Amino acid sequence: MCGIVGYLGQKDTKDILLGGLKELEYRGYDSAGIAVLQEGNFHSYKATGKLVNLEEKTQDFITNGFAIGIGHTRWATHGKPTELNAHPHVGESSYVVHNGIIENYADLKKELIADGVKFLSQTDTEVIVHQFEKNLKTSDSSFEAFKKTISQLQGAYAILLVTKGEDETIFFAKHGSPMLVGINAENEKYFASSDTPLIGHCSDVNYFEDGDYGYVTPVGLAIFDKNNKVQKPNFSKLTQNKLSAQKDGFRFFMEKEIYEQGDVIADTLMGRLSDEEILFEELDTTLFKGINEIKLCACGTSYHSALTATYLFERYAKIKTTIEVASEFRYRSPIMSKDTLFVVISQSGETADTLETLKMAKKAGLKTLVICNVDNSSMVRLADACILTRAGVEKGVASTKAFATQVTVFWMLSLYVGKLKDTMSTQEIAKQIALLREVPGACKVTDNLHERIKRLSKRYLHGHGFFFIGRDVFYPLALEGALKLKEISYLHAEGYPSGEMKHGPIALADPELFTIALLPQHLLYEKAKSNVEELSARDSTICAISAIEFDKADDFIAINECKDYMLEFFEMMVVLQVLSLEISVRLGNDVDMPRNLAKSVTVE
């Protein structure tokens, strides 16, 4: 989500900033901008859409000699992807770029407006530059003003700020969003939110820790930690291999994206949880007025997250919830009544079948909502309302982190609707919110877990098929586990509700039939266990995933003990993803670009 760059040195600052943004463009391309300060004069350019638009706009702008500059490529969270909302944001004589979310921006903005400050954008970021300039009026130095500003911000940020009075200084701060600084023998300084833009420019880099802030000048780098103590930079050598840097050292994008899930879920939760309620600033509560049913429509993995949502909406919000596969819904003359909220779910926002159902619902006069990962996509533009999943760009064709963030959004939304409809007490909601805060931790992939799954995967490379089985929300998770395996291993796999096996599929049971059994401790454990025992009695080879040891299984993958079934859901999700990945690797398949598939299915 978003990308930041900064440069201080003698080379063509514009070229370096644009080159850096190009490397980060995959993280967001709603708009981009740069601000360059040279000999006391600012030059700033912004453009919506892809970076090429900014490149065109800045064609005639050339920086010769020493300058400082900052740049940003945006993936919209607060405010639409317009030029005014593009970074860098300007004050009277300073510019700022920012990744993350300033959670207390509304309070700060209110005070600044009362002081007479005029805001140009709808973003949370703009408060930073105005707050800095407000502090500047009462501080001895720009650095003091910057330090004070940082102490007034809540939320997550990686910030670069430049100000006219200090045309040889870039101020920086990092908390919760990644940022690093790079150096070289030519005494240049480079900033970026990930290391790829620095490759080829810098020999050594310092990755900032949460709470770090400071400044760079031509002669130095000053870092202070969260306790305001001076820190020595901790330089390490920068890899010079770009592809491996983009993958952060992981073998595949899918693997990186599995490991990223804790972080992107934290991003998805950010600013949306208070202690007692879910905050969806992007929703108008009238969307739910007069609504007696929620209809969900999607394809593939997004369909599985939506199926999970049917359980959550009915359980928590007590609202009738139905679901359709988009390609089926389109051609079956569905009855659409106006008391139904029509919700489409899509990572890309471009899937043809899902998009068509959204058009049908709009035509029928239904209220519509999209849960999507790509702002400004066709579905986002078309729906009445939108919740963004904030998973960042997903490169692996096999969706992982998009699914994780979709389920997180649905869990939040079920509580949000539960509060609106008064089906949950404040205590119940508060309890669920406390659980939601634990989701990022539940998605952590430890070395031990990965190693265990890797070793075990060698036993599952043949056979005549896999059944993934689970009950309740673990049924959609089973479907998703089977889809992941199919997509990248090309082995036959099916997801089934555990209780359905005896109605036919159990006829296939023999040692060459592999059953991946989801056994959550906190949801129908005994029932699910009996279903697995039935398969075990028929000699199916069983791999059980549970927090409770299960001796009827041939293989057992232990998840951490959790307080709630939804946390077990996320723990098991990670196990299933890693299992598919490792089976695919052993089979020598192309994990990121499996045969016959494409990332975005824009044909019906």
Ligand code: M6R
């Ligand atoms: O972009 P969408 O979420 O609308 O895409 C829907 C499916 O095409 C997608 O989830 C597909 O099933 C993935 N390859 C699953 O890994």
